[in-house]
Amino acid sequence: MGSGHAGAAIMKDAILAVLPRLRRFCHAMAGNAADGDDLMQSTVERALAHGDQFQRGTRIDSWLYRIAQNLQIDLARAKGRRGTAVDVEDAFGLIGDDGEGVFRRAELAAVSRALADVPEDQRAAFLLVVVEGLSYREAADALDVPVGTIMSRIARARGRIDKALGRAGGIMQ
Amino acid sequence: MISDDEDKLAAFLDGQMDDAEMAAFEARLASEPALAARAETWQANDRRIVDAFAPVADMPLPADLLAKLKTTPSPVPAANDNAPWWRRHAVPLGGALAASLVALAMLAPNPDAGGQKDLAFALETGRSLTPVQLADGSTITPTMTVRAADGRFCREFQSGETLGLACRKDGRWSVEAQAKGSGPAGQGDLAVAGGADASALADAYAKLGASDPLGAAEEGQLISKKWSAE
Known part of the structure; x- marks a missing residue:
């Protein structure tokens, strides 16, 4: 532990505070709950191991999002494809088996399939802004690209998502 | 077919325009049904995705x-x-x-x-x-x-x-x-x-x-x- 102990404790608390949002981002990036939790776990481990690379005065959630995005891109590259082959209907076990739970899982599966059609960098920009509520500026800082790039990535993402959701013809299909 | 329009539509939906840009874009939406329809669809898709993932942060x-x-x-x-x-x-x-x-x-x-x-x-x-x-x-x-x-x-x-x-x-x-x-x-x-x-x-x-x-x-x-x- 040594001299870095106090800093490490602060970092752990800060990570803990943003963990639910990081998890949601990871689930949406990875395409299903199990891979999403793995991605969250890897992201946190990498952050703790490389705490010295965190720039003080910047947002810890932005840093974690960037780590998660890069890990997911590496993972997808390693697999030689985008998205996931896991059956999302099985992979998302969100709530109980009541009617609402089934509906939610079906809906999650549908939107996850649509997101799987979107390249990782576009998916990350879209999720940070639309789901996590970051501004273009904040998303640009998190992903370390210009604001204009965020805008066009989100526009492309929305185009692909619309094609995918339109093709599926709604969740009752 | 990524057009400048789609970038603008994204910025509009995400509230990333200033007042003048917003007013100009709203005027276009009022006069271009195809653009307005796309705005509506994109917004509905966003809503679906936000709603679907919202509970994950509460698990x-x-x-x-x-x-x-x-x-x-x-x-x-x-x-x-x-x-x-x-x-x-x-x-x-x-x-x-x-x-x-x-x-x-x-x-x-x-x-x-x-x-x-x-x-x-x-x-x-x-x-x-x-x-x-x-x-x-x-x-x-x-x-x-x-x-x-x-x-x-x-x-x-x-x-x-x-x-x-x-x-x-x-x-x-x-x-x-x-x-x-x-x-x-x-x-x-x-x-x-x-x-x-x-x-x-x-x-x-x-x-x-x-x-x-x-x-x-x-x-x-x-x-x-x-x-x-x-």
Whole structure:
């Protein structure tokens, strides 16, 4: 532990505070709950191991999002494809088996399939802004690209998502 | 076919235009049905995705990861007792308190606001779990928002080792309860100290007849509407 102990404790608390949002981002990036939790776990481990690379005065959630995005891109590259082959209907076990739970899982599966059609960098920009509520500026800082790039990535993402959701013809299909 | 129009539409939907750009784009939407239809579809798709993933941030976090991130050795509260939510917090815990709090509220970007940066400013404008830097250099973190039985909105907050509960009435925030921690010195800024504190607040919560914590969306709306429930 040594001299870095106090800093490490602060970092752990800060990570803990943003963990639910990081998890949601990871689930949406990875395409299903199990891979999403793995991605969250890897992201946190990498952050703790490389705490010295965190720039003080910047947002810890932005840093974690960037780590998660890069890990997911590496993972997808390693697999030689985008998205996931896991059956999302099985992979998302969100709530109980009541009617609402089934509906939610079906809906999650549908939107996850649509997101799987979107390249990782576009998916990350879209999720940070639309789901996590970051501004273009904040998303640009998190992903370390210009604001204009965020805008066009989100526009492309929305185009692909619309094609995918339109093709599926709604969740009752 | 990515066009300049699609970039603009994205910026419009994400609220990233200035007033003049917005007015110009709205005029185009009114006169170009195809563009308006695409705006509607994109917005509906966004909504579906946001709604589908919203519950993920409220799911209980994996215990092994929480254990890894816990900074103070302390007993972990039972996950599924039936006590009121505020009593579930009233156990001696360190990082675990943060853990149970974050399960109840989502983080949102900190609104960049000016004015006098004091406790009331932090409570008035800060999203839960987002630290607000005050004028005097200290940091206040609102941790959650509840509604008291008398209709007032109340917020728990944390500053260093101090936990507090403040309620809003007629545009002013008053601190209803406060508890000083006695944690080991040198612990991280964000760490919360011992059990007496949380139970002190629990009494205050009980007295207020506090509701379950409000969700992030509801809290965000209240903040943007300056805490007017209408």
